[in-house]
Amino acid sequence: MSRVVLVTGGTRGIGAAISMALRNAGYKVAANYAGNDEKARAFHDVTGIPVFKWDVSDYVACGEGVAKVEAELGGIEVLVNNAGITRDAMFHKMTPQQWHEVINTNLSGLFNMTHHVWGGMRDRSFGRIVNISSINGQKGQMGQVNYSAAKAGDLGFTKALAQEGAAKNITVNAVCPGYIGTEMVLAVPEKVLNERIIPQIPVGRLGEPEEVARCVAFLISDDAGFITGSTISANGGQFVV
Numbered sequence: 257m258s259r260v261v262l263v264t265g266g267t268r269g270i271g272a273a274i275s276m277a278l279r280n281a282g283y284k285v286a287a288n289y290a291g292n293d294e295k296a297r298a299f300h301d302v303t304g305i306p307v308f309k310w311d312v313s314d315y316v317a318c319g320e321g322v323a324k325v326e327a328e329l330g331g332i333e334v335l336v337n338n339a340g341i342t343r344d345a346m347f348h349k350m351t352p353q354q355w356h357e358v359i360n361t362n363l364s365g366l367f368n369m370t371h372h373v374w375g376g377m378r379d380r381s382f383g384r385i386v387n388i389s390s391i392n393g394q395k396g397q398m399g400q401v402n403y404s405a406a407k408a409g410d411l412g413f414t415k416a417l418a419q420e421g422a423a424k425n426i427t428v429n430a431v432c433p434g435y436i437g438t439e440m441v442l443a444v445p446e447k448v449l450n451e452r453i454i455p456q457i458p459v460g461r462l463g464e465p466e467e468v469a470r471c472v473a474f475l476i477s478d479d480a481g482f483i484t485g486s487t488i489s490a491n492g493g494q495f496v497v
């Protein structure tokens with residue numbers, strides 16, 4: 257399967273696992289990142305996957321980035337909107353900056369990226385879009401009003417756009433990971449992880465990035481052509497929708 261895939265935030269954590277899983281499945285993969293050149297270079301050196309730097313919260317930069325990827329690899333047939341950040345604070349302490357950074361990256365990033373590949377997908381009558389939302393967009397999480405709002409928004413985006421894409425053979429789906437052992441989660445103090453988070457996960461452990469990557473690999477496959485507007489929850493039973 258040599259389709260062209262772009263994974264945003266594809267150089268670290270879950271995104272890196274997605275990039276590698278899809279490359280190993282034979283896709284032509286490009287990985288975007290925001291600014292951590294060192295990690296991106298190391299990822300490229302190990303995997304050979306081309307990396308492209310731009311900020312998904314910047315609409316114009318997304319258009320330029322998509323044009324660069326398409327010039328190098330060809331029309332983007334699969335987009336994985338994975339880039340995301342947290343800026344946690346209790347609501348009474350949350351600053352407008354913390355609110356806007358998270359909304360601009362985790363929610364507007366989906367518009368900024370998808371808008372630039374949508375025309376090509378419609379013209380080719382084929383497309384696969386997978387949005388990485390979160391368990392905390394499904395259930396809400398204290399200290400994450402900004403993040404929960406953005407990730408819930410990602411699910412609304414997915415369901416509405418799926419209806420627009422269906423007639424053009426473009427599927428739009430979401431994956432909601434639970435707590436996965438990446439830098440984002442391992443930044444949580446160990447005591448909080450061991451005493452508060454892991455005990456809430458029925459399978460008794462954090463998820464692995466590769467477990468999320470396998471959900472994405474399925475959703476973009478030809479086998480999943482009848483699945484659109486749906487959400488796969490990969491959370492170890494922590495929240496059953």
Ligand SMILES: NC(=O)c1ccc[n+]([C@@H]2O[C@H](COP(=O)([O-])OP(=O)(O)OC[C@H]3O[C@@H](n4cnc5c(N)ncnc54)[C@H](OP(=O)(O)O)[C@@H]3O)[C@@H](O)[C@H]2O)c1
Nearest residue numbers: 265269270289290291292311312339340390435436438440
């Ligand atoms: N980890 C979890 O337990 C968990 C659970 C549920 C959902 N998620 C979601 O899964 C996705 C990946 O999370 P992760 O834990 O793998 O994160 P991570 O390890 O922190 O990696 C984030 C990746 O996104 C990139 N990125 C961040 N902001 C960006 C921007 N504005 N423009 C372009 N790229 C940007 C980063 O680039 P740089 O390296 O340049 O910074 C990096 O490649 C996120 O959407 C997150 O919300 C994660």
